[in-house]
Amino acid sequence: xxxxxFIKYNLGPIEIHLNTIVSTWIVMGIIISFGILYRISVMKTxxxxxxxxxxxxxxxxxxxxxxxxxEMIIEAINNINQSVLGNKIADKYMILLxxxxxxxxxxNFFGYIPPVLKYEGQSLFVPPTxxxxxxxxxxxISVITYNVIAIKETGIKNWLEHFIFPIPYMFKISKEKFTxxxxxxxxxxxxxxxxxxxxxxxxxxxxxxFANIFSEHLMVEKFVGQIVxxxxxxIKIFLYVLTFFVMFLGLAASIIQALIFEVLxxxxxxxxxxxxxxx
Numbered sequence: 539x540x541x542x543x544f545i546k547y548n549l550g551p552i553e554i555h556l557n558t559i560v561s562t563w564i565v566m567g568i569i570i571s572f573g574i575l576y577r578i579s580v581m582k583t584x585x586x587x588x589x590x591x592x593x594x595x596x597x598x599x600x601x602x603x604x605x606x607x608x609e610m611i612i613e614a615i616n617n618i619n620q621s622v623l624g625n626k627i628a629d630k631y632m633i634l635l636x637x638x639x640x641x642x643x644x645x646n647f648f649g650y651i652p653p654v655l656k657y658e659g660q661s662l663f664v665p666p667t668x669x670x671x672x673x674x675x676x677x678x679i680s681v682i683t684y685n686v687i688a689i690k691e692t693g694i695k696n697w698l699e700h701f702i703f704p705i706p707y708m709f710k711i712s713k714e715k716f717t718x719x720x721x722x723x724x725x726x727x728x729x730x731x732x733x734x735x736x737x738x739x740x741x742x743x744x745x746x747x748f749a750n751i752f753s754e755h756l757m758v759e760k761f762v763g764q765i766v767x768x769x770x771x772x773i774k775i776f777l778y779v780l781t782f783f784v785m786f787l788g789l790a791a792s793i794i795q796a797l798i799f800e801v802l803x804x805x806x807x808x809x810x811x812x813x814x815x816x817x
Contacts, residue, residue: 544556544557544558544660544669545557545660545662555669555671557660557661557662557663557664558664558666558669558671558672560662560663561645561648561662561664561666562645562666564663565641565644565645565666566641568644569640569641569644572608576605576608579605580605583605611636611639611640612632612636615635615636615639615797615800616628616629616632616636618797618801618804619631619632619635619800619801619804622801622804622805622808623804623807623808623811627807627808627811631687631807634683635800635803635804636800638676638680638796638799638800638803639796639797639799639800641676642667642676642747642795642796642799642800643792643793643796645665645666645667645672645751646665646667646751646791646792646793646795646796647665647789647792648663648664648665648666649664649665649668649751649754649755649758649788649792650785650788650789651663664755665751665755667747667748667751667795668748668751668752668755668756669748669752670745670748670752672748673743673744673745673747673748674740674744674748676744676747676799677740677743677744678740680743680799680803680806681736681740681806683803684803684806684807684810685697685810687807687810688700688807688810688811691810691811692810692811696810697810700732700809700810701729701732701733702725702728702729702732703728703732704728705721705724705725705728708720708721709721739806743799743802743803746799747795747799750791750795751791751792751795754787754788754791754792755788757784758781758785758788761777761780761781761784762781764777765778765781
C-alpha cells in the first residue's frame with residue numbers, strides 16, 4: 539500500500555501508478571528538451587567561432603541562456619563531487635552523478651504544475667519523487683551502481699573485504715594466532731552489521747527523499763482544496779499567503795533534497811575508494 543493520490547492499475551499482484559508513470563515520462567521529455575537546447579546553443583557558439591575565430595567573447599554565453607544555466611549547475615555540482623571523490627574519479631563519473639541531481643530536481647519541481655488534468659478524480663501530474671516506488675528505484679540504481687564502480691575501481695577482492703570490515707585490517711596489522719582467532723569469531727557479526735548498513739543506506743536514502751516531497755506536495759494540495767471550498771475572504775487570503783510560504787519552502791527543499799541524494803551517492807562511492815583517491 540503506497541501513500542499518495544495515485545491512479546492505480548493492478549497487474550496481478552503488482553500495483554501500477556499510472557499518473558507517476560505519465561509524470562516521469564513528461565519529466566524525462568523536459569530534461570531531454572533542455573539537453574537538446576543546450577546542445578544547439580553550444581553548436582551555434584562553435585560554428586560562430588569557426589567563422590570568426592578571433593571573437594573570443596563568443597565563448598561567454600549570455601547570463602540567462604540555457605547553456606550558461608546548465609554549465610553553472612554542472613560546474614557547481616562537480617566541484618562538490620571533486621571535494622568528495624577527488625578530481626579524477628569525480629570527472630570520470632560526472633555524468634552519472636549529475637544525472638541524479640537533474641532528474642530528481644525536475645521531478646521535485648513537477649509538483650508545482652496545477653492539477654488541471656484529472657482522471658478518476660486524481661491529478662495526472664504528480665511529482666514522481668512523491669511516489670515511494672520512484673525514490674526506491676532511484677536508490678537501488680544508486681546502490682547497484684556504486685557497488686559496480688567499487689569493483690571496477692578497486693577490484694573484487696577489495697570490494698568483498700568491505701562486507702567484513704574491519705576484519706581484513708586486523709589480519710594485516712597482526713598475524714598472531716589470537717588475532718586471527720578473534721577475527722574468525724567476529725567475522726559473521728561484522729558481515730551482518732555491514733549488510734545491515736547497506737540496507738539502512740538504501741532505506742534512508744529513499745525514505746528521506748520520498749517523505750520530504752510527499753509531505754510538501756500533500757500540504758499544498760490540502761491548502762489549495764481549502765481555498766476552493768472556503769467562502770470567507772479573510773480566510774482565503776490567509777490560506778493563499780500560507781500556501782505560497784509552504785511552496786517557497788518546498789522549492790528550497792526540492793533543491794536541497796536533490797543535492798543530498800547526489801552527494802550521498804558520491805560519498806558511498808568514496809567509501810570504497812583508497813584514501814589517497816578520495817578526501
